[in-house]
Amino acid sequence: MNLHLNYTRKDSAPATTSDVVETVLSLLEEGHIQPAQFARLEIHLDWLQYKQNFREAVTVMQGGDEHGGSAAPMEIRIDSRQVAPGALRGLLQAAIGPAKPGEESGRVYFEDFRSFRTSIVWEFNRLYWQRLKDWERVTGKAYDQALPGGQSDGNQAQSVADSVAEFWKLLKDLEGQNRLPPEIFILEIGVGSGKHAALWLDSFCVFDQERGSNYYPRLRFLLGDYSLATLEYSRPAVKKHIDLCSFIAIDALDPIRTLSFLRHKVLHVHSTNMYDNLPDEEVVWRDNRIYWVQSRAYLPPADAARISRACDVAIEDIPKIANRLLEVGAVALPDRAKGMIFWMELWKAMRTEEKLVDAVDMPDASFPAGLSSAHMEDILRNAPNDLRFHLSPGALESFRNTLPLLHPRGYLQVQDIFVTDLQDYSMGFHGPGKLDGSIVNWVNGALLREVAERAGYDLHFAPFKYRPGSKTSVLYTTRRE
Amino acid sequence: MTLPILPTTMVGSYSMPGWLERLKTDYFARRISRHDLDEIHDAAVRSAIKDQEMAGLDIVTDGELRRDNMIDYFVERLPGIQIDRSSKKFYYDFYDSEVLGKIPMAAVGLVEDFRFLLANTERAAKICITGPHSLCKRVRNKHYPTEEALATDIARVMNMELKELVKAGAKFIQIDEPYYSGFPEDISWGVKVLNILVEGVQAKIAVHICYGNRYGKPSWEGSYRYLFPAILDAKVNSLSLEFARRGGEDLDLFREFKVPFELGAGVIDVKDNSVETPDIVAERIRKTMKVVPPEKLYVLPDCGLFHLPRDIAFAKLRAMVEGARIVRKELGK
Numbered sequence: 001m002n003l004h005l006n007y008t009r010k011d012s013a014p015a016t017t018s019d020v021v022e023t024v025l026s027l028l029e030e031g032h033i034q035p036a037q038f039a040r041l042e043i044h045l046d047w048l049q050y051k052q053n054f055r056e057a058v059t060v061m062q063g064g065d066e067h068g069g070s071a072a073p074m075e076i077r078i079d080s081r082q083v084a085p086g087a088l089r090g091l092l093q094a095a096i097g098p099a100k101p102g103e104e105s106g107r108v109y110f111e112d113f114r115s116f117r118t119s120i121v122w123e124f125n126r127l128y129w130q131r132l133k134d135w136e137r138v139t140g141k142a143y144d145q146a147l148p149g150g151q152s153d154g155n156q157a158q159s160v161a162d163s164v165a166e167f168w169k170l171l172k173d174l175e176g177q178n179r180l181p182p183e184i185f186i187l188e189i190g191v192g193s194g195k196h197a198a199l200w201l202d203s204f205c206v207f208d209q210e211r212g213s214n215y216y217p218r219l220r221f222l223l224g225d226y227s228l229a230t231l232e233y234s235r236p237a238v239k240k241h242i243d244l245c246s247f248i249a250i251d252a253l254d255p256i257r258t259l260s261f262l263r264h265k266v267l268h269v270h271s272t273n274m275y276d277n278l279p280d281e282e283v284v285w286r287d288n289r290i291y292w293v294q295s296r297a298y299l300p301p302a303d304a305a306r307i308s309r310a311c312d313v314a315i316e317d318i319p320k321i322a323n324r325l326l327e328v329g330a331v332a333l334p335d336r337a338k339g340m341i342f343w344m345e346l347w348k349a350m351r352t353e354e355k356l357v358d359a360v361d362m363p364d365a366s367f368p369a370g371l372s373s374a375h376m377e378d379i380l381r382n383a384p385n386d387l388r389f390h391l392s393p394g395a396l397e398s399f400r401n402t403l404p405l406l407h408p409r410g411y412l413q414v415q416d417i418f419v420t421d422l423q424d425y426s427m428g429f430h431g432p433g434k435l436d437g438s439i440v441n442w443v444n445g446a447l448l449r450e451v452a453e454r455a456g457y458d459l460h461f462a463p464f465k466y467r468p469g470s471k472t473s474v475l476y477t478t479r480r481e
Numbered sequence: 482m483t484l485p486i487l488p489t490t491m492v493g494s495y496s497m498p499g500w501l502e503r504l505k506t507d508y509f510a511r512r513i514s515r516h517d518l519d520e521i522h523d524a525a526v527r528s529a530i531k532d533q534e535m536a537g538l539d540i541v542t543d544g545e546l547r548r549d550n551m552i553d554y555f556v557e558r559l560p561g562i563q564i565d566r567s568s569k570k571f572y573y574d575f576y577d578s579e580v581l582g583k584i585p586m587a588a589v590g591l592v593e594d595f596r597f598l599l600a601n602t603e604r605a606a607k608i609c610i611t612g613p614h615s616l617c618k619r620v621r622n623k624h625y626p627t628e629e630a631l632a633t634d635i636a637r638v639m640n641m642e643l644k645e646l647v648k649a650g651a652k653f654i655q656i657d658e659p660y661y662s663g664f665p666e667d668i669s670w671g672v673k674v675l676n677i678l679v680e681g682v683q684a685k686i687a688v689h690i691c692y693g694n695r696y697g698k699p700s701w702e703g704s705y706r707y708l709f710p711a712i713l714d715a716k717v718n719s720l721s722l723e724f725a726r727r728g729g730e731d732l733d734l735f736r737e738f739k740v741p742f743e744l745g746a747g748v749i750d751v752k753d754n755s756v757e758t759p760d761i762v763a764e765r766i767r768k769t770m771k772v773v774p775p776e777k778l779y780v781l782p783d784c785g786l787f788h789l790p791r792d793i794a795f796a797k798l799r800a801m802v803e804g805a806r807i808v809r810k811e812l813g814k
Binding site: 378453455 | 506570571693698699701703753
């Protein structure tokens with residue numbers, strides 16, 4: 001058995017390392033764990049980083065075979081914060097022991113095993129952004145108050161001022177070479193409340209006036225978001241600059257599709273905390289093989305019963321009503337208030353089961369555009385064994401489909417949470433977690449860097465220095481020669 | 482070999498297959514031998530020639546599939562240029578290279594590759610080389626007092642090579658000078674060096690000037706106006722320029738400056754994966770014919786097809802050939 005200790009916090013953890021070892025050994029001695037099983041066990045303790053997440057206190061990762069069945073457990077992950085005192089043994093025994101014939105788990109499933117990126121949980125993420133006001137009305141909090149630090153790092157005034165100064169320098173340089181285009185296009189993807197765009201434009205206007213450069217009237221500031229509701233929501237924030245602004249519904253995964261008329265014309269693309277909210281999935285690199293992590297969303301029995309009682313719905317109807325909720329929002333139930341409770345409680349309780357599937361059994365599964373399996377093998381050649389990491393397909397897709405918009409001297413700047421070295425995945429868990437009604441995932445910056453290099457850009461990651469303790473990094477591109 | 486009116490050809494490179502990229506990188510990682518890589522290149526080049534023939538091109542190239550990029554193929558062969566062979570991570574990266582002394586006059590060794598092309602096609606064949614201005618921008622100059630002096634010596638060596646190519650049967654030669662667009666202030670000495678390069682070379686010579694295609698994206702933006710009037714002194718037959726992606730506004734320069742050259746007009750956007758229809762190509766040719774008569778016009782993509790997937794590159798060439806046929810028919814040819 002291998003025991004991996006990740007972020008063990010004794011002060012808040014009822015289950016400690018010694019508890020885990022003792023419990024597993026006693027289960028082995030008592031015959032609840034077979035020796036062959038024991039030899040293959042990988043136990044990760046304190047695996048979870050986000051308090052709100054999709055796991056139970058003890059989760060088992062099943063290894064799947066080519067027929068879709070499941071073999072013996074390979075991996076157990078324990079979130080000690082969720083383990084009640086004295087409960088560890090029972091939880092482990094239940095997780096490891098074989099299911100008894102005919103025994104029902106009582107879990108309410110929303111889907112079959114599938115790639116996490118196509119899971120229903122992402123539909124809930126979409127629902128949140130499309131019906132953000134409904135959620136905020138109930139919680140009484142704006143979405144960015146849920147962020148660490150209580151506000152988006154995108155709205156930090158000094159950071160915005162520095163970004164403006166950098167951009168102005170580029171414009172000045174282009175003007176000096178007689179290459180400044182008549183229209184200066186800037187794109188923000190994922191506009192949130194519009195505060196960042198407003199701050200940026202305010203700051204640019206002042207900076208430009210102070211220097212008499214008169215670039216401000218030439219700005220064409222595009223606010224792009226896939227949610228029309230969010231675009232509307234952002235409009236009042238930029239009303240002072242409204243003549244320079246365009247509000248465009250774009251698919252964050254494929255900006256060039258909507259904005260093809262701006263191919264090679266945009267001088268600055270910005271986004272904040274957008275990549276971490278795009279569909280994701282994970283893979284495992286173990287013994288020189290790639291495994292896909294498949295998942296299926298479910299409600300634990302106790303939560304299903306609680307929601308059933310609170311919302312007057314039959315347990316067996318929960319999946320059907322959940323799908324209706326995704327289509328129409330809280331009016332999925334006759335009582336809208338109960339509809340909101342249904343949504344929020346469902347989201348809070350939703351969990352995912354996982355299994356590993358050998359990549360050779362999934363010939364149709366493909367890596368995101370820009371990453372071939374051969375390229376992945378090259379990347380993983382020197383990676384540590386037994387590495388579980390994000391593939392960040394949403395972020396990679398968005399990134400690749402944004403680059404063609406860039407002017408030859410243009411650059412992309414992204415404030416987000418990045419894992420910048422693959423090795424860092426062996427030192428902690430980086431999502432998925434829940435942030436209010438949305439999903440948060442760290443973004444695999446190491447893979448982004450690889451894809452960028454093949455697309456003609458070098459990627460740089462700088463720590464966000466404007467808020468102490470911030471986990472945000474700033475990604476920016478420079479042209480690769 | 483008689484060419485039709487509006488002859489069609491590639492700018493030089495053809496789609497680089499993913500498998501060949503992998504094998505080239507394997508070679509740099511010492512996982513395959515030079516001998517194996519040469520055989521692989523031969524197969525890839527034959528395939529690229531066949532694709533051009535099937536698409537219906539009148540003048541074909543070897544697809545430049547032996548080349549890692551437009552610079553390294555030449556700096557590896559130019560005598561007197563030092564290369565740091567550990568400086569590549571991916572085959573497409575540029576080598577770090579420098580010149581520490583005077584470049585000696587010696588063969589560059591392009592003739593073999595051209596003979597291979599001739600042996601594998603019945604069509605007219607074109608060889609493309611990177612010009613001295615572009616080459617000197619990628620080589621660290623630690624010897625010559627100026628870039629012009631370095632480019633001049635590169636031109637002298639390459640001039641000898643071009644003459645060898647002509648002896649081997651080269652009738653169409655294209656000089657690629659995209660870096661003119663990045664350094665417009667160099668244009669007058671750039672043209673002087675170009676003339677040294679082509680002096681006494683008895684072939685149809687075109688100079689290709691675009692806005693860059695590194696990684697399939699433009700390296701610069703602007704107008705071809707910077708070329709004039711200096712380019713009018715170039716001793717070449719033809720200019721090959723990109724118009725599909727950038728639009729045809731700069732075509733007016735041909736009228737304004739009474740340009741004496743033939744024009745290789747870029748009518749296929751190589752930086753966009755959507756395939757043009759033959760009608761769009763025909764329209765672009767007609768637009769060009771408003772300033773350049775059809776007898777002086779060649780039909781080409783904007784630049785090399787290196788970064789396009791093969792199926793798209795092939796479809797674009799087919800559309801280009803069809804577009805040219807439509808216009809030929811209208812001209813009664």
